[in-house]
Amino acid sequence: MQRDVIIALDFSNRKDALDFLDLFENEARKPFVKVGMELFYREGPDIVREIKARGHKIFLDLKLHDIPNTVEHAMLNLASLGVDMVNVHAQGTIEMMRAAKRGLDAGFEKYICDCECSDNEKQSRPVLIAVTQLTSTSEQDMKRDLLIEKSMAETVLHYGGNAKKAGLDGVICSPHEAEIIHKKCGQTFLTVTPGIRFEGAKKDDQVRITTPEKAKEIGCDFIVVGRPITKSEDPVKSYKKCLLDFGIKLDEDSLQSSQIAKSSKNIESVRESLEDISRKVAKGLLEIKAVFLRPEEPFTWASGIKSPIYCDNRLILTAPSVREIVEDALAQKIEKEFPDCEVLMGTATAGIAHAAIVGEILDLPMGYVRGSAKDHGRTNRIEGRLEKGAKVVVIEDLISTGGSSIETVEALRDAGADVLGVMSIFTYKMKKSMERFVESKVKAVSLADLDSLVEVAVKDNYINENDAAKILRFRDNPSDESWMK
Numbered sequence: 387m388q389r390d391v392i393i394a395l396d397f398s399n400r401k402d403a404l405d406f407l408d409l410f411e412n413e414a415r416k417p418f419v420k421v422g423m424e425l426f427y428r429e430g431p432d433i434v435r436e437i438k439a440r441g442h443k444i445f446l447d448l449k450l451h452d453i454p455n456t457v458e459h460a461m462l463n464l465a466s467l468g469v470d471m472v473n474v475h476a477q478g479t480i481e482m483m484r485a486a487k488r489g490l491d492a493g494f495e496k497y498i499c500d501c502e503c504s505d506n507e508k509q510s511r512p513v514l515i516a517v518t519q520l521t522s523t524s525e526q527d528m529k530r531d532l533l534i535e536k537s538m539a540e541t542v543l544h545y546g547g548n549a550k551k552a553g554l555d556g557v558i559c560s561p562h563e564a565e566i567i568h569k570k571c572g573q574t575f576l577t578v579t580p581g582i583r584f585e586g587a588k589k590d591d592q593v594r595i596t597t598p599e600k601a602k603e604i605g606c607d608f609i610v611v612g613r614p615i616t617k618s619e620d621p622v623k624s625y626k627k628c629l630l631d632f633g634i635k636l637d638e639d640s641l642q643s644s645q646i647a648k649s650s651k652n653i654e655s656v657r658e659s660l661e662d663i664s665r666k667v668a669k670g671l672l673e674i675k676a677v678f679l680r681p682e683e684p685f686t687w688a689s690g691i692k693s694p695i696y697c698d699n700r701l702i703l704t705a706p707s708v709r710e711i712v713e714d715a716l717a718q719k720i721e722k723e724f725p726d727c728e729v730l731m732g733t734a735t736a737g738i739a740h741a742a743i744v745g746e747i748l749d750l751p752m753g754y755v756r757g758s759a760k761d762h763g764r765t766n767r768i769e770g771r772l773e774k775g776a777k778v779v780v781i782e783d784l785i786s787t788g789g790s791s792i793e794t795v796e797a798l799r800d801a802g803a804d805v806l807g808v809m810s811i812f813t814y815k816m817k818k819s820m821e822r823f824v825e826s827k828v829k830a831v832s833l834a835d836l837d838s839l840v841e842v843a844v845k846d847n848y849i850n851e852n853d854a855a856k857i858l859r860f861r862d863n864p865s866d867e868s869w870m871k
Contacts, residue, residue: 389602391628392445394420394580394612400429400436407440409622415636417625418470420445420610434467443470445578445610449517451475454485461486461514462824465493466500469512471578473558476516476545483516483552490514491831492824499820513576515556516549518542518563521581521595539566546571553725556607561596564606573605580610584627598631663715664838670708671812672848676701677839679849681856684870691864694857695836699783699811703739712811715833716740717747720779723831724806728777731755731768731803733794736783740811744781755780755794767797774802782810785832788819792826807831812839814861836861 397403403425410417419442421434426448438444446469450457457474464472474486494511518541519528525538534541542563547570549557556576559567564577581595601609611628618624626636671677678685681694702709720727732741732754745752753770760766772778778798782791785808795805807829813819815835823830840854849857859869 389606389632389634390418390608391598391625391632391634392418392420392578392608392610393615393625394422394447394610395425395437396422396612396616397425398428399425400433403429403433404436406616406621407437407442410625413622416441416443418443418445418608420447420612422447423449431467434469438468445469445471445473446512447473449473449475450486451478452482454479454482457482458485458489461489462493462496465490465512466497468497468509470510471513471515473515473517474554476518476549476557480548480552483549483554487514487553488827488829491829492827495820495830496824499815499817513555515558515576515578516545516552516554517558518545518549519559521560521579539563543567543570546575550575551725553723561601561604561606561609564601564604568605576607577605578608578610579606580612582609582611582614582628584614584624584631598628602631602633663719664834665842667712667715667811667834668839668842669846670705670711671697671699671702671834671839672843672846674701674705674708676705676708677812679840679843679853679857681849681853681860681870692867692870693864694853694860694869695814697784697812700736702783702811709743712833713740713743713747716744716781716809716811719831719833720744720748720809723829724777724779724809726777727779727806729753729772729779729803730781731770731772731778731794731798732781733783733790737781740783741781755797757790768801772798772801772803776803778803778805780805780808782808783812785810785813785819785830787816788822788830791819791830792822792828795826795828816861816864 395403397406419437421437421444425433434444434446446464446467450460451474457478472490474483490512498509519538528534528538528541542559543566546557546567550571556578557567558578558580560581561579564579567577568575579601582598582601583595585597598609609632615621615624615628629636676697676699678696679694684692684694685696687693702712727750730741730745730750730752732738732752734754734756738754741752741754751771753768753772756767756769758767780791780794785791791808795808798805810832813832813835815837840857843849844851844854856869
């Protein structure tokens with residue numbers, strides 16, 4: 387597992403922080419840095435944007451801890467800053483952590499939609515981690531001040547388990563708990579460990595500490611180092627020593643890009659390689675002609691919109707090899723993104739079969755939601771047993787503008803269901819649909835999107851680069867027919 391060193395920018399103002407980063411201006415490798423409360427509350431979001439513009443990855447360390455609704459909306463806003471790691475307090479309960487993840491997911495989707503960067507498809511959702519117990523807290527403090535009678539190890543393990551249940555990517559813990567966290571939560575569950583000191587250095591206000599070498603032996607994924615670097619006589623030299631002690635070589639070619647890429651790959655592997663799944667599904671849809679790309683002779687949608695793409699995911703059901711890939715991927719995604727799912731509900735009619743197959747894989751009950759209530763019999767709109775309060779995931783084959791998906795969610799909510807989100811096979815990733823899901827507080831997850839499909843289509847010679855540009859222009863503004871020029 388690849389590791390990285392995060393420098394804590396524990397400065398009180400912009401000038402001091404940027405003066406420190408100036409020391410690395412001519413270095414090939416730009417350090418991963420942590421912006422905490424002291425700096426952020428003084429300088430606000432602009433300091434994050436400025437540091438990001440210098441090429442640094444950022445861990446925004448604000449330790450959110452509030453009621454779930456407040457944390458969800460806070461995360462929605464923090465996602466717009468383009469940071470690489472954010473955190474909450476595990477003491478805020480599983481529900482609060484789930485709310486944080488919902489907000490972060492929705493905010494990141496909106497950020498990508500609004501972002502004007504040319505490299506959007508390569509960006510990843512910020513890693514979301516939870517603070518277990520601060521490294522300045524001793525077991526005596528915990529028992530005396532917090533009235534927690536369990537041992538430090540038991541408490542941290544419990545919080546770690548809660549974070550994993552909530553769908554978070556990892557935890558912040560002391561180096562002493564990293565090993566047991568990995569044993570309980572798995573090797574891909576990240577451990578971010580502060581309390582790092584060089585051999586023989588002062589502890590300062592930290593209690594549970596270790597050295598970079600020991601952190602490497604224990605298996606910590608990221609270490610956070612502040613004063614041993616920022617207060618040293620030669621911060622660049624101290625940073626490089628820390629990298630070496632932590633097992634990161636300095637003599638590799640293209641050090642900056644390779645190390646940052648390795649950290650990104652590690653994070654992506656923790657998320658079970660979303661991009662790989664997306665491309666694999668996209669490739670299958672193209673091969674069985676479930677998706678047609680025809681920018682030179684556009685299709686006309688029912689709304690009258692001229693479209694360079696037409697999608698018929700019902701063909702998946704008639705192609706066993708692709709069907710197996712899609713249904714297995716849906717099952718894996720639901721387990722990861724919606725671990726508390728109790729019932730699957732397909733949309734009529736395209737989502738019904740997929741809900742049935744995935745329900746069989748996950749051993750979950752399923753039903754479906756009609757476009758409108760029947761005009762005979764019991765006049766049901768929702769078919770199948772649905773208890774009030776049941777945690778439901780809606781299965782869609784395709785999301786375009788998102789309108790029908792939201793209608794399905796509202797019908798289920800009106801019936802008393804707790805809708806966790808919508809899981810789809812493919813999405814055009816239109817701005818309108820993303821905004822609708824955010825406004826309706828609906829988490830939407832797809833196996834593949836138009837970006838990944840176009841990328842595969844160009845690579846496999848279905849279309850050329852010019853066609854790809856037209857298709858993406860269409861997606862960005864479907865009602866503007868200038869994409870055809």
